[in-house]
Amino acid sequence: VRLADLPTPALVVDHEGFRANVATMGDRWPGAALRPHVKAFKSTALAHQLAASGHTGFCCATIREVEGMAAAGLGADLLLANEVLDAGRLGALVRADAARVTVAVDSPETIAAAAAAGVREVLIDVNVGLPRCGCDPGDAGRLADEARAAGLTVRGVMGYEGHVVGLADRAARTDQTATAMALLGEAHAAVGGDVVSGGGTGTWDLNTWITELQAGSFTLLDTAYDELGLPFRPALCVLGTVISTNATAGYAVADVGLKSLGMDHGNPLVDGATVWFCSDEHTTFGPPRGTAYGDWPVRVGDRVAVWPAHIDPTIALHAQLSVIDGPIGPRTGATIDPTAEVVDTWPVDLRNW
């Protein structure tokens, strides 16, 4: 099957780019020091490739992700980096010895839920500045005591500097990572344990305080992270077909829209083009600034690469990833090489909850 033959819209992975991204990350965070975040890609086939590179511990955001990873034989060390109250399905995995499961807790309620369900290991989740889950740093020691009193093993702490990872200014990113990790360090001193888990793709080389990095986006990247100038390359596009053009108004329409693109980070990019807007199943795009429509070589039937602004929710909208060996087109124009062979298909098998 060539890219020309794929029904569109379709997710396409540049395997060369993926491998390069994993190698770059693995040089800094080898083996278990990297705990890849499954939420970014939701595919056990992709996760198997990370495990083959030595990264055998994973981070999950949902119970379904934990269950799917365990079922795929990737349950050596699964951290559910999120709070849950319905921990029964996690306890079932532990009892069946299907996976080593550690869950984040940040309250008496989540500690009680983990203990009641038969989960044995937890991390104390610490708020390091992102207004989301995580206890106040000053409460971490008390919660750790409470967890231990409930029979749980406290492996350490986690704290995600999600308010920092996307900052455009590297100096600000550096400073604020230090501030956030000082809070995590304070909590760790009170909690104990071997694990200090945190970080993300945007702070991968700035966060020197953690024992393991929770990053996922680096694998395939997206246009939002690409703006930070990181040494990872976008390796995932939504392949589309140009289904309509309008010479009068000067635009083209591809069959890639809100249903195949996560839109929370804004519009996607199309190389050699200006994106006008997206609707349910369409992206309307025109020539780049300075190019007349008549000089713009986009025609009905062309295949185009639409680069998502945020890979995580984009992948969650699709059933599979189609893998090609090399780069996705030359990135010098809107259209791509339709003769590229699809060498593998990776199911997106960790969707839903």
Add this chain to the structure above:
Amino acid sequence: VRLADLPTPALVVDHEGFRANVATMGDRWPGAALRPHVKAFKSTALAHQLAASGHTGFCCATIREVEGMAAAGLGADLLLANEVLDAGRLGALVRADAARVTVAVDSPETIAAAAAAGVREVLIDVNVGLPRCGCDPGDAGRLADEARAAGLTVRGVMGYEGHVVGLADRAARTDQTATAMALLGEAHAAVGGDVVSGGGTGTWDLNTWITELQAGSFTLLDTAYDELGLPFRPALCVLGTVISTNATAGYAVADVGLKSLGMDHGNPLVDGATVWFCSDEHTTFGPPRGTAYGDWPVRVGDRVAVWPAHIDPTIALHAQLSVIDGPIGPRTGATIDPTAEVVDTWPVDLRNW
């Protein structure tokens, strides 16, 4: 199963609201005059209920939707209101007599694709002001001739005033609908045929020029459409669980995020609360303006209704709809009645492409 027992996040349908919405719409657009747009809900179970109310012709946005509707026995009159070049799967349905299939065309290429694939019926898609698919009105007659010369039956025209349906000002919506439909009328005069298809939930009572209304959002509505003051009620929420609270900063976190909410129309609403932001699996929300956190009765473990800004891409992220008989909570506070019984489950079986 009660709402308290559903794993979250979960889509919940207020069946009473759905039935009321369908009844209101059916009074104005009875039987085949309403061609419900499947893209809004992607569920053949929901479509069966519309068919039982006499609306047996449907509008689809993807080939997968057409195939799924045909397989569910709902193929009496399916319009793919979108341009396709890979029409082979549609032709296969026609040859197998699995459905009556009509496809939108707006170019020589899409006409040729339909004819080559064995699709027999088309509508000429006309651009009435939204920069997306559709030919210039002045080209419609020529394209109809071309389609007929290729052996296709031209049933008429379609033109979607998508740039108008969401306008907040009703007078502007009325005026611009008239302008758009004048263009469609001009095209129809040149094309001929019985069908003039268009409109949407936002122009349901303003568009008096069409023979059939293509509306889908009215079934379950969303917060964006609800701002227009239409006589339809929001009947779909994402049920979430409060998994964390922070008394220091004054917020709560529900397990509903970008992965379970279409975000192109912005943040969701939570009744009796102010939404701060969404991340992959979380919505952070605080008390409404004027209420102190200490007076706000949201606790870890509570179930909350998160109302999506746009139902179409929200539903596309889920595997099923859980149906309750009555309204989703009193809409007077953030929390809902956890004892409400789930009376039915409708698979979202028309996802992907």
